[in-house]
Amino acid sequence: MIQAPNLPGWAALIVGILLLSGASLTLLGTIGLVSLKSFYERAHAPGLGTSMGSILVLSASMICFSVLQTRPVVHEILIFIFITITTPVTLMLLSRASVYRDRAEASVDQAPPDLARVQPNAPNNNDCKGQKKE
């Protein structure tokens, strides 16, 4: 499975460096995902791969196809825009879900005196927790 496109030397050098550094950054991010202790630390680690890793790999692909087809090929920028927009959205959603679940479990375990403190927006969230309390 070892093959390579027909690139001139300078383009091969640039593409190779970009690909290796992007792949290493992505691997570093996922190693952090494995080795960090709590969820709130782990949530930051894959951002390495989704920001800088994808930028480097996508620009390597852009340079490769632009040199191969001898015209500017920039459709990888679609993926870049999409990843850049969606990564913070998923991070915020997962982190808020995690905060909500941690607070819900704490309220079940310790039976807090003040329910309103545990549920900041109680009218929206009491569908699944009200049953747990009873």
Next chain:
Amino acid sequence: MSALLFALVITSAQILLGLAMLCGAYRMLRGPRAQDRALGLDSLYVSGMLLLITYGVQTGRTLYFEAALVIALLGFTGTVAIGKFLMRGEVIE
């Protein structure tokens, strides 16, 4: 010689991305809680998308770019659905 070196560089980048996918899969399978699994799935599909792009660079075809675009779109939708489910107990209210 330089072509062989370039091919080795591309293959090693693919191996690194495969290891990244393994780390994401480990967190998805062994994660202590559901949000850890969702995070592992998120990083798994991002690494898989980058792996497809390096495969496109290796073969010189633009076919793999479209597959990567579809993976990015559907992976985001899946993660948002999982996050919404974890937070509210249902996806569409």
